Amino acid sequence: MVVAHHPISFTPTLGNALDSQGPSWREWVVTNLRAGCDPIDMKGRMLESGAWSEQSAIDALTIAAHQLHLNRSIDFDTLAMPCLPDLGTLNLDGRPIDVTVRLNTPAVALCENVLSAGECTQLLAYARKKGFVPSTVVDDKDGANVPHPERTSSGVMFAKAETPLVARIEARLAELTRWPVEHGEGLQILAYREGQEYRPHFDAFAETEAGASHLRHGGQRLNTVIVYLRTPRSGGATVFPKAGLSIRPRAGGAVVFRNVDSQGQRDPASLHGGLPVDDGEKVILTLWQRQRRFE
Ligand code: PD2
Numbered sequence: 001m002v003v004a005h006h007p008i009s010f011t012p013t014l015g016n017a018l019d020s021q022g023p024s025w026r027e028w029v030v031t032n033l034r035a036g037c038d039p040i041d042m043k044g045r046m047l048e049s050g051a052w053s054e055q056s057a058i059d060a061l062t063i064a065a066h067q068l069h070l071n072r073s074i075d076f077d078t079l080a081m082p083c084l085p086d087l088g089t090l091n092l093d094g095r096p097i098d099v100t101v102r103l104n105t106p107a108v109a110l111c112e113n114v115l116s117a118g119e120c121t122q123l124l125a126y127a128r129k130k131g132f133v134p135s136t137v138v139d140d141k142d143g144a145n146v147p148h149p150e151r152t153s154s155g156v157m158f159a160k161a162e163t164p165l166v167a168r169i170e171a172r173l174a175e176l177t178r179w180p181v182e183h184g185e186g187l188q189i190l191a192y193r194e195g196q197e198y199r200p201h202f203d204a205f206a207e208t209e210a211g212a213s214h215l216r217h218g219g220q221r222l223n224t225v226i227v228y229l230r231t232p233r234s235g236g237a238t239v240f241p242k243a244g245l246s247i248r249p250r251a252g253g254a255v256v257f258r259n260v261d262s263q264g265q266r267d268p269a270s271l272h273g274g275l276p277v278d279d280g281e282k283v284i285l286t287l288w289q290r291q292r293r294f295e
C-alpha cells in the first residue's frame with residue numbers, strides 16, 4: 001500500500017498545539033509517545049477526554065513526535081481508524097454489550113451480547129434460504145477467488161442493507177467500532193461442519209500486484225468483526241497463534257480485531273484462524289471494515 005506522509009510544517013497553530021490543553025496534557029503526550037504507545041490509541045483517548053478536537057490532537061502528536069526525533073514516521077492519515085471498544089458495558093441499539101477482554105498485540109476485543117438469540121437464528125435461516133456455497137480465498141498471485149484446502153467452510157454473501165435486519169446489524173457494528181457503515185464490505189456468513197476449518201491467514205491484503213487490485217477499491221481491511229451465530233458443541237475456536245490466544249465461539253458474542261499497524265501496514269501479529277470443528281456446527285458473520293467507502 002502506498003502511504004502518504006505529511007511533511008511537518010511549523011505553522012503557529014502546530015507550534016501551540018502541544019501546549020493548548022495545559023502542561024499535564026503536554027507531559028502525557030510526550031511521555032506516552034516516548035514510551036512507544038500507539039498514536040492511534042493516544043488520539044482516541046485524547047478525543048474521549050473531550051479536551052481535544054481531532055485536528056488539535058493530530059497537531060499535538062505531530063509536533064511531539066518531531067520534538068522527540070522519533071525515527072518512526074507517523075502517517076497521520078491512518079490515525080483515523082475503526083476503534084476497538086474499551087472494557088465495560090456499552091448501550092447500543094437498546095442492548096447492553098459487554099466488552100470482557102482487550103489485548104494490545106494484536107489489538108483484539110471480545111464482546112458479549114452483540115446479537116440476540118433471535119437475531120442469530122433469523123440471520124442463519126435467511127442465509128440457509130439463500131444457499132451456502134463452498135468458500136474461496138483470494139489467490140495472492142492473481143487475485144482470483146479460488147477454493148482452497150486452507151478454508152473448507154461454506155458461505156453466503158449479503159449485499160449491504162440486503163434486509164432490514166442486515167441493515168440494523170451493520171449499523172450496530174459501525175457504532176461499536178465508531179467507523180462509518182459505508183466503509184464496510186457486505187456481511188459474509190460462514191458455516192463450518194465437523195472437520196472444517198480456516199487455517200491461519202491475514203485478512204489485510206498483501207502488498208502484491210494481486211493485493212493492489214483489492215486495495216484500489218476501498219483501501220485496506222483495517223478491522224475485522226466476527227460475530228458468532230451458532231455455537232458448535234466442541235472445537236472451532238478462533239485463534240491468534242502469535243499471541244497464543246484462543247476464543248471459544250458462542251452465539252451472540254463477537255471478536256473485533258485490527259489487521260494493520262499504526263502505519264496502515266499489515267500487522268504480522270494479526271495472523272488468525274478458525275480451528276476445525278470437532279462436533280456440531282459453527283456459523284459466523286464476518287464484517288471487514290475498509291479504509292474508505294466500499295461500494
Ligand atoms: O471462523 C473463524 O473463527 C475465522 C477465523 C479466521 C474466520 C475468519 N478468519 C474470517 O472470516 O476471516
Ligand code: ZN
Pocket residue numbers: 201202203224272
Ligand atoms: Zn480471517
